[in-house]
Amino acid sequence: MSFEERRKSLKKIEFITFSIGAQDFCMDIILVREIRGWTKVTTLPHSPSDVLGVMNLRGAVVPIVDLSARLGLGRYESTDRDVIIITLIGDQTVGFVVTAVSDIVGLVHDDVQPMPNMGGGSENMFVKGIVTKNNKTLRVLDINNIAATMAEAREIA
Amino acid sequence: MSSLIELREIFFQECEEQLEDLTDGLNALDAAPEDADPDQINSMFRAVHSIKGGAASFSLDAIAEFAHEYEAILDELRSGKLVITREILAVFYRAADHLADLISCGAAGTDPDPDALTRQISEIESLSGTGLKPAQTDDFLAAFVPLAMGAEGPAPADVGMKIPHFDITFAPTAELYANGHEPAHLFRELESFGPLKVNVELDINAAWDQSDPAVTWHLNLATDRPENEIREIFEFAEPYANFQILCSQRANPVLPHPMAAADDMAAVETVADTDQLGSGETESPIVILPNQTSKPHAPRKSTVRVDLDQVDELINLVGELVITQSVMSQSLTEHSGVVSRKVAATLDDFKSLTRTIQEGIMAIRAQSVKPLFQRMARIVRETAQVAGKEVRFNVEGEDTEVDRIMIERLVDSLTHILRNAVDHGVETGPHRVQAGKEEAGSITLSAAHRSGRVVIEVTDDGAGVRRDKVLASAIAKGLIPKTAQLSDGEIDRLLFMPGFSTVEAVTNLSGRGVGMDVVNSEIRRLGGRVAIISSPGEGTTISISLPLTLAVLDGMIVDVGDESLVVPISTIVETIRPDASKIHQIGPSSRMIAARDMMVPIIELGQVFGYEGRSAPPNGHILIVVEDEKGEHFALAVDQIRDQRQVVIKSLESNYGHVPFVAAATILGDGQIALIIDLDEITHGISSTTSASGTHKRAYA
Numbered sequence: 045m046s047f048e049e050r051r052k053s054l055k056k057i058e059f060i061t062f063s064i065g066a067q068d069f070c071m072d073i074i075l076v077r078e079i080r081g082w083t084k085v086t087t088l089p090h091s092p093s094d095v096l097g098v099m100n101l102r103g104a105v106v107p108i109v110d111l112s113a114r115l116g117l118g119r120y121e122s123t124d125r126d127v128i129i130i131t132l133i134g135d136q137t138v139g140f141v142v143t144a145v146s147d148i149v150g151l152v153h154d155d156v157q158p159m160p161n162m163g164g165g166s167e168n169m170f171v172k173g174i175v176t177k178n179n180k181t182l183r184v185l186d187i188n189n190i191a192a193t194m195a196e197a198r199e200i201a
Numbered sequence: 202m203s204s205l206i207e208l209r210e211i212f213f214q215e216c217e218e219q220l221e222d223l224t225d226g227l228n229a230l231d232a233a234p235e236d237a238d239p240d241q242i243n244s245m246f247r248a249v250h251s252i253k254g255g256a257a258s259f260s261l262d263a264i265a266e267f268a269h270e271y272e273a274i275l276d277e278l279r280s281g282k283l284v285i286t287r288e289i290l291a292v293f294y295r296a297a298d299h300l301a302d303l304i305s306c307g308a309a310g311t312d313p314d315p316d317a318l319t320r321q322i323s324e325i326e327s328l329s330g331t332g333l334k335p336a337q338t339d340d341f342l343a344a345f346v347p348l349a350m351g352a353e354g355p356a357p358a359d360v361g362m363k364i365p366h367f368d369i370t371f372a373p374t375a376e377l378y379a380n381g382h383e384p385a386h387l388f389r390e391l392e393s394f395g396p397l398k399v400n401v402e403l404d405i406n407a408a409w410d411q412s413d414p415a416v417t418w419h420l421n422l423a424t425d426r427p428e429n430e431i432r433e434i435f436e437f438a439e440p441y442a443n444f445q446i447l448c449s450q451r452a453n454p455v456l457p458h459p460m461a462a463a464d465d466m467a468a469v470e471t472v473a474d475t476d477q478l479g480s481g482e483t484e485s486p487i488v489i490l491p492n493q494t495s496k497p498h499a500p501r502k503s504t505v506r507v508d509l510d511q512v513d514e515l516i517n518l519v520g521e522l523v524i525t526q527s528v529m530s531q532s533l534t535e536h537s538g539v540v541s542r543k544v545a546a547t548l549d550d551f552k553s554l555t556r557t558i559q560e561g562i563m564a565i566r567a568q569s570v571k572p573l574f575q576r577m578a579r580i581v582r583e584t585a586q587v588a589g590k591e592v593r594f595n596v597e598g599e600d601t602e603v604d605r606i607m608i609e610r611l612v613d614s615l616t617h618i619l620r621n622a623v624d625h626g627v628e629t630g631p632h633r634v635q636a637g638k639e640e641a642g643s644i645t646l647s648a649a650h651r652s653g654r655v656v657i658e659v660t661d662d663g664a665g666v667r668r669d670k671v672l673a674s675a676i677a678k679g680l681i682p683k684t685a686q687l688s689d690g691e692i693d694r695l696l697f698m699p700g701f702s703t704v705e706a707v708t709n710l711s712g713r714g715v716g717m718d719v720v721n722s723e724i725r726r727l728g729g730r731v732a733i734i735s736s737p738g739e740g741t742t743i744s745i746s747l748p749l750t751l752a753v754l755d756g757m758i759v760d761v762g763d764e765s766l767v768v769p770i771s772t773i774v775e776t777i778r779p780d781a782s783k784i785h786q787i788g789p790s791s792r793m794i795a796a797r798d799m800m801v802p803i804i805e806l807g808q809v810f811g812y813e814g815r816s817a818p819p820n821g822h823i824l825i826v827v828e829d830e831k832g833e834h835f836a837l838a839v840d841q842i843r844d845q846r847q848v849v850i851k852s853l854e855s856n857y858g859h860v861p862f863v864a865a866a867t868i869l870g871d872g873q874i875a876l877i878i879d880l881d882e883i884t885h886g887i888s889s890t891t892s893a894s895g896t897h898k899r900a901y902a
Contacts, residue, residue, distance in 0.1 A: 083872075084873065085874075086764060086765075086866070086873060086874040086875065086876065087763075087764060087811075087812070088853075088857075088860050088863070088876070089809070089810035089811045089812070089860065089861065089862060089863065089876075090810075090811060090860070090861045090862075091860065095857075097874075098853070098857065098866060098874050099874065100524075100868045100872050100873065100874050102517060102518075102521050103516075103517030103518065103520040103521045103524075103851070103868065104517060104851070104855075104856065105851045105852070105853055105855075105856060105857070105866045105868075105874055106856055107856055107857040135855075136855070136856045136857075137856050138856065
């Protein structure tokens with residue numbers, strides 16, 4: 045790898061790509077702590093509908109969020125093959141349930157195009173931009189924003 | 202040793218700077234004597250004062266003495282008792298030069314000229330307008346106590362000072378000899394301090410056949426060593442002898458104690474002090490001598506400062522270890538059928554080891570509230586003194602263990618609450634007598650573990666919340682509309698509103714704009730809640746309920762629907778498998794059970810937690826009769842009781858937030874999370890909708 049190439053590659057941000065149902069998304073890998081298989085969660089009473097419950101992550105109680113419901117894609121239907129992406133947002137550890145994690149891609153800033161305005165849906169609130177890569181359209185999620193609105197919803201609930 | 206030399210060097214370096222400040226100040230005064238800048242004089246004063254303090258620490262008595270005189274005169278200048286003139290300024294300059302000389306002498310380790318010193322001192326003293334030394338009380342740094350740090354080498358310590366004499370009486374007993382001590386050795390060691398005179402007194406009336414030695418030694422030692430060093434020599438002989446030290450003929454102390462006036466009284470006091478000191482160990486804690494190997498200090502409890510995060514990490518890991526261990530033993534019994542005796546024994550050992558580790562690590566984190574309460578006692582004393590009220594302070598439950606973080610973060614809130622209790626809660630003596638109470642007010646600070654939380658309460662027997670005043674004040678401040686109809690509890694809760702303060706005059710103690718709302722938000726940040734219970738004329742209780750993030754709780758694990766919940770054992774009165782005939786339907790949805798001739802309302806836990814629908818048939822319920830913090834009984838309906846055990850409390854707040862009716866979470870043996878119910882919150886929800894009556898109301902802010 046030449047020096048120029050190397051320098052270029054350093055500018056790349058790595059994103060983890062995953063799917064919810066048939067739709068593809070990605071998020072900044074810097075926030076991701078680990079990826080785990082689905083385990084049973086403990087339901088929390090009177091929690092927002094997209095908080096599935098809490099799970100035990102090596103002694104820590106971690107809330108698990110139904111990303112599908114959060115994005116307005118309908119409620120999550122549990123299967124054994126689901127995956128939980130554990131993220132660290134601020135000082136809180138939060139897990140997101142997705143259907144599958146597929147790849148890690150390196151993107152430079154210019155790859156991310158702004159999301160075209162397609163009429164408001166709660167989904168678009170959490171999408172930072174859109175990337176076309178290998179004939180796939182990935183939406184870049186703003187996880188920080190998702191967590192922030194989650195906290196708000198909790199206050200109301 | 203080297204560090205002491207280093208410190209001495211630093212001191213002399215600093216002296217150079219201080220002298221520079223002093224000279225700068227003098228130059229400024231010289232330039233404009235009429236309008237002397239007070240800051241300039243202050244900085245001169247500080248410079249000389251620092252020199253004095255440092256010199257006293259290093260036993261550079263000549264410097265300290267001179268600096269003291271200089272400082273005194275500067276203080277007169279500062280307070281305006283002395284008006285600056287050319288002549289005075291000249292003396293000041295000379296004095297500054299002399300101080301510089303003394304310092305360079307001290308740095309070089311040579312003796313300064315004692316005559317010059319006396320001359321300079323008398324010259325300075327002659328300046329003093331009143332002829333008296335200014336009162337030392339206004340000296341903002343006067344509280345320092347000179348601490349001799351080893352009179353080493355030819356420091357100009359004994360200039361103009363007569364060497365003090367010590368009269369030592371030493372009457373040995375038979376045990377002294379029996380333990381192999383020989384007075385002559387001790388005396389020889391004493392002699393190394395200075396000239397020693399030894400007299401012996403023989404008791405001629407002593408019986409010949411008595412084994413006790415009939416001898417008393419009278420020693421007179423002239424030394425500049427402190428008394429405790431002399432005592433050190435006799436340290437091992439002292440228990441076996443009648444031993445006394447009297448310091449006599451001490452010369453006028455060259456370095457007057459800053460708190461005492463520099464007159465003859467000081468000398469008398471010093472002598473008296475040394476007598477009282479007894480063992481004399483505290484007099485000079487840092488004594489480093491060149492010709493004596495340093496003695497080992499009393500064993501100190503050694504502690505390690507550890508980052509709390511690291512402890513938390515360990516606690517988590519040990520929790521996991523416990524869980525892994527139980528999973529392991531479970532799967533071993535499940536899969537391999539009969540476990541060999543050896544494996545079973547090893548597993549048991551493993552289990553008890555992990556438990557021990559867990560307890561040990563928990564203990565690191567938890568701390569009793571005793572130090573916190575002691576600190577609060579002092580605050581109450583001081584506040585009561587300022588407020589001019591007599592207050593008795595009682596403490597209950599000092600041994601309650603609370604997370605260390607909680608203790609640290611409770612200080613400000615408790616301080617505020619207690620100050621409020623003294624300042625606003627307790628009435629003044631005459632008012633109390635009028636109300637038919639004891640003249641002295643009473644404030645109780647208590648701590649207790651209650652249903653998986655720590656409850657800290659401050660109770661006073663004062664006048665209670667004056668609701669009319671509170672209401673009027675809130676309306677006047679526009680916090681609530683004029684027409685608002687508030688219940689007593691709601692009025693009490695107004696105290697927690699931001700920007701609320703009832704007392705018209707801002708007092709010195711509390712009510713500086715920072716009010717109970719700050720306390721409230723701080724406690725909420727800790728995951729707790731503040732409640733106020735007040736009866737007019739009888740007093741106020743402010744109750745702080747805090748979660749026990751890292752404590753261990755005895756809990757009963759119950760199944761409700763598909764979920765497991767933990768009910769704190771401390772709240773449980775009994776469990777019943779009810780007879781259908783004992784359950785009475787009251788109203789459309791509520792049921793009651795007659796338990797021990799008492800009608801107890803039934804709370805469906807599944808309904809409270811939203812687990813119903815997945816629930817087992819209602820007839821199969823087991824009822825757990827519980828008592829909440831107000832002493833009311835309720836029956837919790839659960840599907841099944843699974844287990845009773847100690848559970849590790851895990852915070853839900855750290856990653857998520859407060860969940861209604863849930864105090865905390867825990868991890869069960871199978872790795873699943875179970876929620877620990879917050880009984881008081883559940884019963885509060887019930888009782889507030891049914892029977893909220895009486896003046897003793899509870900309002901959650």
